Amino acid sequence: MTTARKAIENLSVEEAAEELAALAAEIAEHDRRYHGDDAPTISDADYDALRLRNAAIEAAFPELVRSDSPSTAVGAAPSGAFGQVVHAKPMLSLDNVFSDEDVVDFVNSVRRFLAWSGDQELPITAEPKIDGLSMSLRYENRELVTAATRGDGTTGENVTANIRTISDIPQTLPKDAPDVVEVRGEVYMRRDDFMALNERMAAETGRVFANPRNFAAGSLRQKDPENTRARPLKFFAYAWGETSEPLAQTQFEAVQRLGAWGFPINDHMAICRSVEDLLTRYRAIEAERASLPYDIDGVVYKVDSLALQERLGFRSRSPRWATAHKFPAEKATTVLRAIEIQVGRTGALTPVARLEPVTVGGVVVTNATLHNEDYINGIGNSGQRIRPEEHDIRVGDTVTIQRAGDVIPQILDVVLEKRPRDAEKYVFPDHCPACGSHAVREEGEVVRRCTGGLICPAQAVERIRHFVSRNAFDIEGLGEKQIEFFFNHEDPSLQIRSPADIFTLKARQDGSLTKLENIDGFGAVSVKKLYAAIDERRQVSLSRFLFALGIRHIGETNAKRIARHYLSFDALRTGASAAVMPEGKGDPGNAEWQELVGINGIGSVVAEALAEFFAEEHNQQAVDALLAAGVSAIDEEPVGDVSSPVAGKTVVFTGGLERMSRDEAKAMAERLGAKVAGSVSKKTDLVVAGPGAGSKLKQASELGIEVIDEDAWFVLVGQ
Ligand code: IVH
DSSP, rough: OOOOOOOOGGGHHHHHHHHHHHHHHHHHHIIIIIIIIIIISHHHHHHHHHHHHHHHHHOOGGGGOOOTTTHHTBBOTTTTTSSSEEEOOOOOOOOEEEEEHHHHHHHHHHHHHHTOOOSSSOEEEEEEOOSSEEEEEEETTTTEEEEEEEESEEEEEEHHHHHHHHSSSSSBBOOTSEEEEEEEEEEOOOOHHHHHHHHHHHHHSSOEEEEEEEEHHHHHHHSHHHHHHHHTTEEEEEEEEEEEEOOOOOHHHHHHHHTTTTOOOTTTTTTOOOOHHHHHHHHHHHHGGGSSOOOOEEEEEEEEEEHHHHHHHOOOOSSSTTEEEEEEOOEEEEEEEEEEEEEHHHHHHEEEEEEEEEEEEEEEEEEEEOHHHHHHHTTTTSSSSSSSTTOOTTTTTTEEEEEEETSOOEEEEEGGGGOOOOOOOOOOOSBBBBTTTTTEOOOOOOHHHHHOOOOOOOOOOHHHHHSTTTTOOOOTOHHHHHHHHHHHHHSSSOOOSSSSHHHHHHHHTTOOOOOEEEEEEOOHHHHHHHHHHHTTTSSHHHHHHHHHHTTTTTTTTHHHHHHHHHHHHHHHHHHHHHOOOOSSSSSOOHHHHHHHHTTTTTTTTHHHHHHHHHSSHHHHHHHHHHHHHTTTTEEEOOOOTTTSSSOOEEEEEEEOOOSSSSHHHHHHHHTOOOOEBSSOOOTTTTEEEOOTTTTHHHHHHHHOOOOOOOOHHHHTTTO
């Protein structure tokens, strides 16, 4: 870019965003020429000027810092440069709670799962939730062998060389440590170190980071470990993954042991014996928050007994035995400049507020969600008024907004006294802003949806974005901009209008004269990388494949549940395509439908969405096109203990249970490799019936299925 630059204070938000996008592309291209092709085309001074300009705009508009920002990418290895590490045990996340009642609910849910009464004491630890990056450190024979980031929880990046430069982290463990142990905790940067270094780096190199957490993340992604060494990274140990022998009997003792081995542990950890205790600790830690030298964003509670943790186990993403009590969201007041409508992949029209920039908790906010039409009009999800009469939200209004952690900010309320006289009530569009089709609101729904379906470009683009997103096909190099570029391109060899087109792009390009590498913004190196990224993803796990299809109600968790049940795409497709849902009361649906709704955690709404998806001819065609383009889903491995006597069997629990709750029974069966179904069918192998069992027991005996009681179950599984 050679045009004269506007003074930063005169840039509008739109102009700033545009310039940052252009700078990111331009700097990336120079980086490629310099590093990749070894042929720089500008002087070092001009290159530095670009970076400084980028940093200065980012400093003025921190909310516009791009995920591919050159300031965060500098010196960082290109993604994929760090090897991958499959975690021996997945690195899960934590559930969040926000209120005192939520904490009561958490403790009650633990008691319920364990079928524990209120008078048995349940010790729970409380400790600060550090706002950094989680890290898994694997020691074999007491030597640090690998350090890996969390990644998607299953696979992380190998950052061992960089981690070895952190003095908080021991390279070797003492003799009493087990032969294999994965120590887990948080890498973070102190606030004072962050501020001093960030200032220096902004001046010297044009790199800035919005907060200590991002700085720590950038530091870990350095290609040269010597760069990481120069950054004052710190570590707190608070958990562990695989261990060749148990560390202790309680969470508290286990963490103390990590401390004795030389890991820094947080000295604000305490054992609480009641909900009141937990809340007192929470308030004490909250009161200290500002004076702590590092950022924290809540308090983590963990059931102290490791035997109980084992019994409680995990949900798909988080342990049942722990939760994070987050600090309240931060609030601010600003002016609503405009309301824009975004169209999602299912056609949902979502209103987004464009705001006068305002700082909330250290981050400048310019966008906030307005949820839906009713929310703008002051009506809540169950029809109740959420603001006093006439309290709708209007363009020009002064509004209060709230930001909690990484969640998108939301508008809470209107300051009515400041409403401009001429402010008009907002009229929600009844046509899709992207394709002009009617946008309708079904009876009982809060969401207005575009009816354009396949002809709506916004929906199509969003579906492709979802398809390539991190937890779906995870294709690097296909961001929003690129997808729009490919979607709108006139040359057929450069069009991506459906997921399958992604995988045929290279073949179409091979036979075309309009070459991607000659187009501005795509150098030869980046095109090569893009093709490699696409090729790498021709095979993905069945759960990712299913999630990527973007079927309503099938998020990651449900995709996993369904994938683990059917195990192969063929079986899943055959089953879902043949499922016929019940027509009315008393109709149970056919056997395939029964199988589908029998999957643990899958109800009729999800089952219906899946069956409907496969009933549509164009969806079947889209799937066939993917398969024809050489894409396939890797069969799911049966989960749980494959050697247990119930592995691979389908079990139904019915009637009362006395030694455990129904939820614990299900979780135990799944740990042992069994599939738990909600209803009895031909496919059921075993029914565990307690007192009061009714129709399911009857069905089992009609079908000749083996029935046992709870005690026999414990004998069978040897527990
Ligand atoms: S325990 C299986 N304890 O919070 C549970 N996590 O929101 C393992 N975090 O991914 C996590 N401080 O990166 C735990 N004292 C603490 C923590 C903590 C920060 C992070 C961790 C985790 C995330 C979940």
